[in-house]
Amino acid sequence: MRASLIQIAVNEDESVESRRQRVAALVREQAGADLVVLPELWTTGAFAYEEFGREAEPLEGPTHEAMAKAASDAGVWLHAGSIPERDPDGPLYNTSLVFSPSGELAAAYRKIHRFGFDKGEAVLMGAGRDLVTVRLPGTTLGVATCYDLRFPELFRALVDAGADTLVIPAGWPERRRSHWTLLAQARAVENQAFVLACGTAGTHAGVPQAGHSIVVDPWGEVLAEAGPDEEILTVDLDPAKVAATREQFPALKDRVLGLEPPRR
Numbered sequence: 001m002r003a004s005l006i007q008i009a010v011n012e013d014e015s016v017e018s019r020r021q022r023v024a025a026l027v028r029e030q031a032g033a034d035l036v037v038l039p040e041l042w043t044t045g046a047f048a049y050e051e052f053g054r055e056a057e058p059l060e061g062p063t064h065e066a067m068a069k070a071a072s073d074a075g076v077w078l079h080a081g082s083i084p085e086r087d088p089d090g091p092l093y094n095t096s097l098v099f100s101p102s103g104e105l106a107a108a109y110r111k112i113h114r115f116g117f118d119k120g121e122a123v124l125m126g127a128g129r130d131l132v133t134v135r136l137p138g139t140t141l142g143v144a145t146c147y148d149l150r151f152p153e154l155f156r157a158l159v160d161a162g163a164d165t166l167v168i169p170a171g172w173p174e175r176r177r178s179h180w181t182l183l184a185q186a187r188a189v190e191n192q193a194f195v196l197a198c199g200t201a202g203t204h205a206g207v208p209q210a211g212h213s214i215v216v217d218p219w220g221e222v223l224a225e226a227g228p229d230e231e232i233l234t235v236d237l238d239p240a241k242v243a244a245t246r247e248q249f250p251a252l253k254d255r256v257l258g259l260e261p262p263r264r
Contacts, residue, residue, distance in 0.1 A: 001138055001237045004033045007213045008081075009202035009230035010045045010171075016055055019043065020066050026232070027070035027078060033234065035136065036074070037198040038067075038081030039169045039213075040146045041094065045204030046171020049120045056086035059108060064097060072103030077136055081169040081198070082111065082145055084125070091126035096145055096169060098134050107134045107143065112154065115147040131157055139165045139239040142193070146170035149183045155191050156258070164242040165194040172199045174228075177210040181225075188216040192245045192252060194237055201230045218245040 006026050010019070020043060030036045043063055044051040057063060063083045071078035078099040085095035094111040110128025114121045131154075132143040142163025148154055149168055158166065166187060172180045180199065188195040195216040200209045211228040215235045224235040246252060 001034045001136075001239055002032070003035045003037065003196055003215065003235055003237060004030045005037045005196060005198040005213045005215070005226070005233040006030075006039075007199060007201055007211055007226045007231045007233065008039055008042045010042055010200050010204055010209070011202045012045075016043050017062070020063060024066045024070040027067070027076070028074045030076055030232070030234075031074040033074075033076050035077045035079070035196075036071075037079045037167055037169065037196055039198050039200040040082045040096075040171045041084065042081050042171075042200060043083055045202075046146065046200065047120070047173070047204035047207040049124060049205070052084045052092055052121075052124050056084040056092050058088065059085055059095065059097075060105075064105065067097060068099050068103040068105065071099040071101060075101045077101060077106075079141070079143070079167050079169065085110070087126070092124060093128060094121060094125050094145060095128075096132075096143055098141070098143065107132050109143040109145070111145040111148065113147045113151055131161055133158060133161050133163050135162075139194075139242075142166045144168050146172060149180075149187065149197070152187065152190060155187050159191045159193060159252070163193065164239065165196065165237075166191065168195065168197040170197060170199045171204060172210040174208040174210045177212060180210050180212065181214060184214050185216050185220045185222070188218060189220040192218045192249070193242055194218060194239075201228060218242050
Protein backbone atom coordinates (compact mmCIF):
# COMPACT_ATOMS: atom_id res chain seq x y z
CA MET A 1 0.00 0.00 0.00
CA ARG A 2 1.43 3.35 -1.02
CA ALA A 3 0.46 6.20 1.30
CA SER A 4 1.09 9.89 0.72
CA LEU A 5 0.82 12.38 3.57
CA ILE A 6 0.45 15.98 2.38
CA GLN A 7 1.84 18.30 5.06
CA ILE A 8 0.07 21.52 4.12
CA ALA A 9 1.37 24.95 5.04
CA VAL A 10 -1.48 27.04 6.43
CA ASN A 11 -0.65 30.74 6.20
CA GLU A 12 -2.86 33.76 6.68
CA ASP A 13 -1.96 35.35 3.33
CA GLU A 14 -3.77 32.57 1.41
CA SER A 15 -7.56 32.55 1.26
CA VAL A 16 -9.46 29.44 2.30
CA GLU A 17 -10.81 28.94 -1.22
CA SER A 18 -7.35 29.35 -2.79
CA ARG A 19 -5.91 26.81 -0.39
CA ARG A 20 -8.81 24.44 -1.03
CA GLN A 21 -8.14 24.48 -4.76
CA ARG A 22 -4.38 24.22 -4.29
CA VAL A 23 -4.77 21.20 -2.03
CA ALA A 24 -7.18 19.56 -4.47
CA ALA A 25 -4.48 19.89 -7.14
CA LEU A 26 -1.91 18.32 -4.79
CA VAL A 27 -4.25 15.39 -4.20
CA ARG A 28 -4.66 14.87 -7.93
CA GLU A 29 -0.89 14.71 -8.27
CA GLN A 30 -0.89 11.63 -6.01
CA ALA A 31 -2.54 9.41 -8.62
CA GLY A 32 -0.90 6.02 -8.22
CA ALA A 33 -1.03 6.13 -4.42
CA ASP A 34 -3.53 3.96 -2.57
CA LEU A 35 -4.15 6.34 0.32
CA VAL A 36 -3.66 10.11 0.64
CA VAL A 37 -3.88 11.88 4.01
CA LEU A 38 -4.35 15.60 4.76
CA PRO A 39 -3.97 17.42 8.10
CA GLU A 40 -6.49 18.70 10.63
CA LEU A 41 -8.44 21.91 9.94
CA TRP A 42 -6.20 22.84 7.02
CA THR A 43 -8.84 25.12 5.56
CA THR A 44 -8.77 27.53 8.50
CA GLY A 45 -5.81 26.58 10.70
CA ALA A 46 -6.26 24.58 13.90
CA PHE A 47 -5.52 27.56 16.15
CA ALA A 48 -7.46 30.18 14.18
CA TYR A 49 -10.40 29.93 16.58
CA GLU A 50 -12.01 33.16 15.42
CA GLU A 51 -12.30 31.68 11.92
CA PHE A 52 -14.17 28.54 12.93
CA GLY A 53 -17.62 30.12 12.95
CA ARG A 54 -17.04 32.21 9.82
CA GLU A 55 -15.59 29.35 7.77
CA ALA A 56 -17.70 26.48 9.12
CA GLU A 57 -19.49 24.52 6.42
CA PRO A 58 -22.02 21.71 6.21
CA LEU A 59 -20.76 18.18 5.87
CA GLU A 60 -21.45 18.27 2.15
CA GLY A 61 -20.10 21.77 1.64
CA PRO A 62 -17.34 23.18 -0.58
CA THR A 63 -14.51 21.14 0.95
CA HIS A 64 -16.50 17.93 0.57
CA GLU A 65 -17.18 18.82 -3.07
CA ALA A 66 -13.55 19.68 -3.88
CA MET A 67 -12.05 16.68 -2.08
CA ALA A 68 -14.56 14.19 -3.48
CA LYS A 69 -13.70 15.34 -6.99
CA ALA A 70 -9.96 15.22 -6.28
CA ALA A 71 -10.18 11.68 -4.84
CA SER A 72 -12.15 10.53 -7.87
CA ASP A 73 -9.80 12.22 -10.34
CA ALA A 74 -6.74 10.64 -8.68
CA GLY A 75 -8.42 7.28 -8.05
CA VAL A 76 -7.24 7.23 -4.41
CA TRP A 77 -8.66 6.69 -0.97
CA LEU A 78 -8.50 10.16 0.57
CA HIS A 79 -8.52 11.02 4.24
CA ALA A 80 -9.23 14.70 3.64
CA GLY A 81 -8.20 15.84 7.10
CA SER A 82 -10.86 17.73 9.02
CA ILE A 83 -13.11 20.74 8.58
CA PRO A 84 -15.10 22.94 10.96
CA GLU A 85 -18.49 21.33 10.35
CA ARG A 86 -21.67 23.28 10.98
CA ASP A 87 -24.46 20.96 12.06
CA PRO A 88 -27.76 22.68 11.22
CA ASP A 89 -29.30 21.14 14.34
CA GLY A 90 -26.38 21.55 16.75
CA PRO A 91 -22.94 22.99 17.43
CA LEU A 92 -19.81 23.10 15.30
CA TYR A 93 -17.72 19.93 15.08
CA ASN A 94 -14.14 19.19 14.10
CA THR A 95 -15.03 16.60 11.49
CA SER A 96 -12.77 14.38 9.39
CA LEU A 97 -13.87 13.20 5.95
CA VAL A 98 -12.76 9.99 4.21
CA PHE A 99 -13.50 9.46 0.51
CA SER A 100 -13.35 6.36 -1.64
CA PRO A 101 -11.56 6.31 -5.03
CA SER A 102 -14.94 6.89 -6.67
CA GLY A 103 -15.41 10.10 -4.69
CA GLU A 104 -18.05 8.73 -2.33
CA LEU A 105 -17.97 9.80 1.32
CA ALA A 106 -16.92 6.58 3.06
CA ALA A 107 -16.85 7.96 6.61
CA ALA A 108 -17.06 11.09 8.73
CA TYR A 109 -15.50 11.29 12.20
CA ARG A 110 -16.31 14.01 14.72
CA LYS A 111 -13.30 14.54 16.98
CA ILE A 112 -13.96 13.11 20.43
CA HIS A 113 -11.28 14.86 22.51
CA ARG A 114 -11.38 18.65 22.09
CA PHE A 115 -8.27 20.68 22.86
CA GLY A 116 -8.17 23.91 24.82
CA PHE A 117 -8.70 23.34 28.55
CA ASP A 118 -12.06 25.17 28.60
CA LYS A 119 -10.97 27.58 25.86
CA GLY A 120 -10.77 27.53 22.05
CA GLU A 121 -11.89 24.30 20.42
CA ALA A 122 -13.03 22.89 23.77
CA VAL A 123 -15.84 25.46 24.03
CA LEU A 124 -16.42 26.34 20.38
CA MET A 125 -17.02 22.80 19.12
CA GLY A 126 -19.09 19.86 20.20
CA ALA A 127 -17.58 16.48 21.07
CA GLY A 128 -18.01 13.46 18.85
CA ARG A 129 -19.19 10.19 20.34
CA ASP A 130 -18.59 7.50 17.75
CA LEU A 131 -15.58 5.37 16.85
CA VAL A 132 -14.91 5.30 13.12
CA THR A 133 -13.11 2.64 11.10
CA VAL A 134 -12.91 2.39 7.31
CA ARG A 135 -12.25 -0.83 5.43
CA LEU A 136 -9.76 -0.49 2.57
CA PRO A 137 -8.39 -3.29 0.40
CA GLY A 138 -5.84 -5.00 2.63
CA THR A 139 -6.22 -2.86 5.74
CA THR A 140 -8.72 -1.19 8.05
CA LEU A 141 -8.20 2.44 9.03
CA GLY A 142 -8.86 3.63 12.55
CA VAL A 143 -9.64 7.35 12.46
CA ALA A 144 -8.60 9.86 15.15
CA THR A 145 -7.63 13.55 15.22
CA CYS A 146 -4.74 15.48 16.81
CA TYR A 147 -5.43 15.79 20.59
CA ASP A 148 -6.97 12.28 20.45
CA LEU A 149 -3.36 11.06 20.18
CA ARG A 150 -2.95 11.62 23.93
CA PHE A 151 -5.72 9.16 24.85
CA PRO A 152 -4.55 5.56 24.35
CA GLU A 153 -7.92 4.05 25.25
CA LEU A 154 -9.39 5.44 22.02
CA PHE A 155 -6.78 3.66 19.91
CA ARG A 156 -7.18 0.39 21.78
CA ALA A 157 -10.91 0.60 21.07
CA LEU A 158 -10.18 1.21 17.37
CA VAL A 159 -7.92 -1.87 17.31
CA ASP A 160 -10.67 -3.90 19.00
CA ALA A 161 -12.95 -2.69 16.19
CA GLY A 162 -10.55 -4.15 13.63
CA ALA A 163 -8.19 -1.26 12.84
CA ASP A 164 -4.61 -2.09 11.87
CA THR A 165 -3.65 1.29 10.38
CA LEU A 166 -4.21 4.33 12.61
CA VAL A 167 -4.58 7.65 10.77
CA ILE A 168 -4.20 10.90 12.71
CA PRO A 169 -4.48 14.30 11.01
CA ALA A 170 -3.31 17.12 13.24
CA GLY A 171 -2.49 20.77 13.70
CA TRP A 172 0.22 20.14 16.32
CA PRO A 173 2.22 23.07 17.70
CA GLU A 174 5.99 23.23 17.34
CA ARG A 175 6.49 23.79 21.07
CA ARG A 176 5.25 20.24 21.78
CA ARG A 177 6.79 18.50 18.78
CA SER A 178 8.69 16.01 20.95
CA HIS A 179 5.35 14.74 22.28
CA TRP A 180 4.04 14.33 18.73
CA THR A 181 6.82 11.94 17.76
CA LEU A 182 6.82 10.09 21.07
CA LEU A 183 3.06 9.54 21.12
CA ALA A 184 2.90 8.45 17.47
CA GLN A 185 5.50 5.77 18.16
CA ALA A 186 3.80 4.75 21.42
CA ARG A 187 0.42 4.28 19.72
CA ALA A 188 2.10 2.12 17.06
CA VAL A 189 4.00 -0.05 19.55
CA GLU A 190 1.21 -0.61 22.05
CA ASN A 191 -1.35 -1.45 19.34
CA GLN A 192 1.06 -3.22 16.96
CA ALA A 193 -0.34 -1.14 14.11
CA PHE A 194 0.85 1.30 11.49
CA VAL A 195 0.49 4.96 12.45
CA LEU A 196 0.15 7.65 9.79
CA ALA A 197 0.22 11.04 11.51
CA CYS A 198 -0.12 14.04 9.19
CA GLY A 199 0.44 17.53 10.55
CA THR A 200 0.50 21.06 9.21
CA ALA A 201 3.30 23.49 8.53
CA GLY A 202 3.19 27.27 8.67
CA THR A 203 1.73 29.39 11.47
CA HIS A 204 -1.88 29.34 12.68
CA ALA A 205 -2.97 32.54 14.39
CA GLY A 206 0.57 33.18 15.61
CA VAL A 207 1.18 29.55 16.67
CA PRO A 208 4.09 27.91 14.76
CA GLN A 209 3.21 24.39 13.64
CA ALA A 210 5.34 21.32 14.21
CA GLY A 211 5.22 19.80 10.75
CA HIS A 212 7.20 16.56 10.96
CA SER A 213 4.44 14.27 9.71
CA ILE A 214 5.45 10.72 10.51
CA VAL A 215 4.81 7.12 9.48
CA VAL A 216 5.54 4.42 12.07
CA ASP A 217 5.40 0.65 11.62
CA PRO A 218 3.95 -1.89 14.11
CA TRP A 219 7.36 -2.32 15.80
CA GLY A 220 7.63 1.42 16.41
CA GLU A 221 10.19 1.99 13.68
CA VAL A 222 9.93 5.35 11.93
CA LEU A 223 9.57 4.60 8.22
CA ALA A 224 9.45 8.23 7.09
CA GLU A 225 9.35 11.68 8.67
CA ALA A 226 8.85 15.08 7.10
CA GLY A 227 10.65 18.29 7.96
CA PRO A 228 9.09 21.54 9.22
CA ASP A 229 7.87 22.96 5.90
CA GLU A 230 5.19 22.00 3.40
CA GLU A 231 6.09 18.55 2.08
CA ILE A 232 4.61 15.39 0.61
CA LEU A 233 5.72 12.27 2.45
CA THR A 234 5.25 9.06 0.46
CA VAL A 235 5.95 5.59 1.83
CA ASP A 236 5.18 2.00 0.80
CA LEU A 237 3.64 -0.13 3.53
CA ASP A 238 3.08 -3.88 3.75
CA PRO A 239 -0.25 -4.36 5.58
CA ALA A 240 0.70 -8.01 6.24
CA LYS A 241 3.34 -6.75 8.68
CA VAL A 242 0.64 -6.06 11.27
CA ALA A 243 -0.49 -9.68 11.46
CA ALA A 244 3.12 -10.87 11.35
CA THR A 245 4.09 -8.60 14.24
CA ARG A 246 1.12 -9.63 16.34
CA GLU A 247 1.93 -13.30 15.72
CA GLN A 248 5.65 -12.95 16.38
CA PHE A 249 5.15 -10.91 19.57
CA PRO A 250 1.57 -11.60 20.70
CA ALA A 251 1.36 -9.01 23.46
CA LEU A 252 -2.24 -8.08 22.65
CA LYS A 253 -3.29 -11.63 23.58
CA ASP A 254 -2.03 -11.06 27.13
CA ARG A 255 -4.37 -8.17 27.83
CA VAL A 256 -6.24 -8.38 31.13
CA LEU A 257 -7.71 -5.00 32.01
CA GLY A 258 -10.62 -3.85 29.91
CA LEU A 259 -11.58 -7.34 28.80
CA GLU A 260 -13.57 -8.44 31.83
CA PRO A 261 -14.98 -6.82 34.98
CA PRO A 262 -12.41 -6.41 37.78
CA ARG A 263 -12.67 -8.66 40.81
CA ARG A 264 -14.15 -7.15 43.93
